[in-house]
Amino acid sequence: MSVALNKRPFDLGKAAYLGLNLLLLAFLLVPIAIILVFALNPTPYISFPPVGVTLHWFDKFFETGDFMRSLWLSLWIAACVLVLSVVIGGACALALARGHLPGQAFLTAFFMSPLMLPAILTGLALFQSYLLAGIGRPVWGLIMAHTLIAVPYVLRTTLAVLHNFDRRIEEAASVLGASPVRVFFEVTLPLIQPGVFAGGVFAFIVSFDQFPVSLFLVVPKGETLPVVLFNYMKFDLDGAIAAASMVSILLALTVVLTLEKLIGLKAYVKL
Amino acid sequence: MSIGADAHDPSDPAGHLPSVAGEEMIQARRIALAADRLDISGVDRTGALRHDGERMSAVASRRPSPIAWLIAPALLLFVLFFVLPFAVMVAMSFFSSNPIGNPHAVVTTRHYLRFIEDSAGIFHDALWETLRIGIITTIVSLLIGYPLAHWMARMQSRLGHALTLMAVITPLLTGIVVRTFAWMTILQDKGVINTTLISWGLIHKPLPLMYNEFGTVVALVHIYVPFMVLTLIGVIGRIDERLEQAARSLGAGRLRAFVEVTLPLSLPGVLAGSLLVFALSISAYVTPSLMGGTAVLTLPMLIAQQVNTSFNPGFAGALGVVLLSVSLVIVVAYNRILARLAGEQGLA
Numbered sequence: 001m002s003v004a005l006n007k008r009p010f011d012l013g014k015a016a017y018l019g020l021n022l023l024l025l026a027f028l029l030v031p032i033a034i035i036l037v038f039a040l041n042p043t044p045y046i047s048f049p050p051v052g053v054t055l056h057w058f059d060k061f062f063e064t065g066d067f068m069r070s071l072w073l074s075l076w077i078a079a080c081v082l083v084l085s086v087v088i089g090g091a092c093a094l095a096l097a098r099g100h101l102p103g104q105a106f107l108t109a110f111f112m113s114p115l116m117l118p119a120i121l122t123g124l125a126l127f128q129s130y131l132l133a134g135i136g137r138p139v140w141g142l143i144m145a146h147t148l149i150a151v152p153y154v155l156r157t158t159l160a161v162l163h164n165f166d167r168r169i170e171e172a173a174s175v176l177g178a179s180p181v182r183v184f185f186e187v188t189l190p191l192i193q194p195g196v197f198a199g200g201v202f203a204f205i206v207s208f209d210q211f212p213v214s215l216f217l218v219v220p221k222g223e224t225l226p227v228v229l230f231n232y233m234k235f236d237l238d239g240a241i242a243a244a245s246m247v248s249i250l251l252a253l254t255v256v257l258t259l260e261k262l263i264g265l266k267a268y269v270k271l
Numbered sequence: 272m273s274i275g276a277d278a279h280d281p282s283d284p285a286g287h288l289p290s291v292a293g294e295e296m297i298q299a300r301r302i303a304l305a306a307d308r309l310d311i312s313g314v315d316r317t318g319a320l321r322h323d324g325e326r327m328s329a330v331a332s333r334r335p336s337p338i339a340w341l342i343a344p345a346l347l348l349f350v351l352f353f354v355l356p357f358a359v360m361v362a363m364s365f366f367s368s369n370p371i372g373n374p375h376a377v378v379t380t381r382h383y384l385r386f387i388e389d390s391a392g393i394f395h396d397a398l399w400e401t402l403r404i405g406i407i408t409t410i411v412s413l414l415i416g417y418p419l420a421h422w423m424a425r426m427q428s429r430l431g432h433a434l435t436l437m438a439v440i441t442p443l444l445t446g447i448v449v450r451t452f453a454w455m456t457i458l459q460d461k462g463v464i465n466t467t468l469i470s471w472g473l474i475h476k477p478l479p480l481m482y483n484e485f486g487t488v489v490a491l492v493h494i495y496v497p498f499m500v501l502t503l504i505g506v507i508g509r510i511d512e513r514l515e516q517a518a519r520s521l522g523a524g525r526l527r528a529f530v531e532v533t534l535p536l537s538l539p540g541v542l543a544g545s546l547l548v549f550a551l552s553i554s555a556y557v558t559p560s561l562m563g564g565t566a567v568l569t570l571p572m573l574i575a576q577q578v579n580t581s582f583n584p585g586f587a588g589a590l591g592v593v594l595l596s597v598s599l600v601i602v603v604a605y606n607r608i609l610a611r612l613a614g615e616q617g618l619a
Contacts, residue, residue, distance in 0.1 A: 021422040031453035048466045092345035099339030116602040118554025125356035209446030226448045245449040252444035265436045
């Protein structure tokens with residue numbers, strides 16, 4: 001209403017404010033968009049401006065054994081992590097929200113802590129433990145490491161849903177004579193499903209793009225895609241990396257749209 | 272040192288040779304002192320215990336339900352793959368070599384001494400560089416993230432809000448390696464910025480935008496600014512817009528209303544977001560090693576070097592403990608601020 005009163009003097013300020021924010025959004029998005037330019041640009045090394053359009057780099061990416069092996073390994077690990085973290089994280093969220101556990105706040109902070117502690121240290125600590133245990137660097141070790149990092153995401157989305165929904169629905173069911181087990185399976189579980197799914201989607205991408213935890217836990221010829229890309233980039237910077245990056249970007253876009261559909265992105269505002 | 276100080280305490284009759292009972296007393300006093308110190312720093316240890324006690328009595332009436340058992344798999348995962356490994360890392364930092372593989376391994380503090388003495392003159396520099404990059408990244412992320420978060424929090428259109436939120440979260444979900452690659456294509460000598468500036472005739476030689484601290488910070492800011500934005504949107508969105516409108520109807524300009532009303536109210540969020548970004552950027556490895564070239568050496572890079580090149584897991588562990596200590600301080604502060612924010616929300 002005060003805007004209506006003093007409309008003219010604020011126009012410039014408002015325009016500057018809007019312009020600044022659009023600029024900041026561009027800062028976030030342009031680097032991602034620019035990767036597509038390089039994925040399609042036919043020059044042998046990264047160079048600008050682009051001189052044409054080719055799918056050569058995508059061919060190279062999909063025909064290089066190292067890239068493909070690591071892509072499949074990353075997808076396989078991410079799928080395992082999705083299942084494990086959904087089961088473990090979903091169960092944990094239920095226990096935290098409905099189990100009347102003592103020290104609930106502490107436990108929640110504890111289960112969220114892998115997000116805050118340096119991931120490279122989690123990798124280092126696991127590397128040293130596997131070394132000490134003499135088990136080498138098995139793929140299941142990497143899967144467990146990724147699951148550890150992914151559980152907090154599932155926990156967060158599931159807890160968000162659990163806190164939001166009306167407990168009286170459960171109470172109504174039990175007043176009407178449903179056993180606690182039945183209430184759980186027929187009321188609670190269907191209601192938290194979107195939150196658990198959203199967490200699973202998050203877990204998948206967190207594992208697929210994971211670098212710092214994987215760094216010390218992969219074996220030569222058994223590296224995940226981000227590690228292969230990182231090693232490649234240290235020596236070569238060509239369109240194949242850009243093509244490989246498109247996989248990650250498309251996945252991120254898919255995930256964002258899925259999350260928006262499942263529980264709405266607003267749930268992520270309170271990190 | 273602290274034992275000596277306590278033993279000289281006039282109230283301790285045992286003097287220089289404390290008896291077992293004396294030691295117990297000293298121990299108890301030290302705990303009390305620690306609790307006091309924690310109190311001063313704001314951590315109410317005794318209060319927390321009392322609180323737990325109350326909760327215990329509350330739980331007695333509402334016993335843990337069978338659902339509580341669902342926590343078991345997560346607990347097992349976290350003990351085996353999180354708590355134990357970190358304990359192993361700390362333990363390894365005190366061994367001369369792998370205590371299982373090598374029977375001659377001894378307990379030593381030499382890894383820490385090596386870091387403290389720093390005869391090669393690189394470790395302290397690396398620590399300082401890590402912290403400096405963290406601080407600069409945090410400040411720049413705040414300067415970029417705040418306006419964006421303010422704009423998004425106050426956006427009326429639901430569609431606009433959803434779209435901008437997608438624009439912030441999509442980069443967040445894109446891999447770190449991919450985002451660093453994007454900045455390499457932009458900042459390198461033949462990258463987007465340099466070739467454009469040269470073709471416009473503004474410069475003749477490429478600007479040194481990469482393989483230095485500048486490039487590292489730019490890429491790190493891009494990677495971590497979404498965390499700042501997401502933290503701030505929540506906090507700013509919670510501030511009642513009518514407060515600012517009231518200030519303005521009382522004659523304050525738009526800027527003054529913001530500086531004197533909204534900004535102070537959002538400070539806890541600013542602090543929480545800054546701590547988060549700082550904690551993330553001091554542990555970054557990919558970006559400094561690709562964007563920094565040989566000019567930048569941070570603690571995480573040093574750790575990777577010890578593992579991959581020098582194969583010195585003991586020293587890597589010691590460096591890890593140094594980084595972990597810094598992070599833990601930040602994590603505790605961050606959680607306290609978040610708890611306070613949640614408390615305010617509960618009261619409102």
